[in-house]
Amino acid sequence: MPDELRVVVVDDHSIFRSGLRADLDGVSIVDEADDVASAVARIERHQPDVVLLDVHLPGGDDPSVPGGEEVLRRAVPLAPETRFLALSVSDAAEDVVRVIRAGARGYITKGTSGAEVSHAVHRVAEGDAVFSPRLAGFVLDAFGAVAGETAEATDELDRLSVREQEVMRLIARGYAYKEVASELFISPKTVETHMSAVLRKLQLSSRHELTVWATERRLL
CATH class of the missing domain: 3.40.50.2300 (Response regulator)
Structure with missing residues (x-):
């Protein structure tokens, strides 16, 4: 246990x-x-x-x-x-x-x-x-509202593959790795790999920072 x-x-x-x-x-x-x-x-x-x-x-x-x-x-x-x-x-x-x-x-x-x-x-x-x-x-x-006008996120999103964008949005909404895996029909290990790539490409260090980043750009 x-x-x-x-x-x-x-x-x-x-x-x-x-x-x-x-x-x-x-x-x-x-x-x-x-x-x-x-x-x-x-x-x-x-x-x-x-x-x-x-x-x-x-x-x-x-x-x-x-x-x-x-x-x-x-x-x-x-x-x-x-x-x-x-x-x-x-x-x-x-x-x-x-x-x-x-x-x-x-x-x-x-x-x-x-x-x-x-x-x-x-x-x-x-x-x-x-x-x-x-x-x-x-x-x-x-x-x-706190962030003000929606930030331009096109260039940043272009760094991510389509699958990485899907993983990014679900993780930023608070999904656990297993829930993302079930939603996208991939393994939790693959989710973890995509998540590492997302954080690296966006120069973020945690899920919390990703949630704030995505929220301020109204990507959720």
Whole structure:
């Protein structure tokens, strides 16, 4: 059996943290935190696989910056292998855009079921970008709005073969390698090969950067 994912839960409501402990499957909650400072310290100490992070968290240095965003800006450099999944009651455009740009791999709302949160944690750990279904379309629109006018992408796309473009779009939408393989009737190993070529040709370093690149060019 594979090892359980190691998770740190960051939320200032103890009842909500207790609920997550009861509902999450296939994970080990190694610690909890309820403000910015304790979150950063515990993330650095444990180097978890995933952090479930409340967006509006107390204890930040700047009242104009959501506490979750501050945690991301301070903790991401300290735990480079850790993935961050925002979990919030808010579905405001500003909140979503700010935490994703700060380094979160996904954003789900607190109305999400325990089973769905567990699934999202595992997908984020695998490198996918995950959003609540009702936020997915909005997220793409929001990133497009932030980026301004659609960038000219013809020259960049010309670097990719037709198959690489197909793989690029699916990966940027958050598909796992196995899902892309099933969709395109190729092997996961072939998907991995195409993905490496896409990142090299576009001079990107991660799936997260690819998602941002494709979103800003409205290629999804």
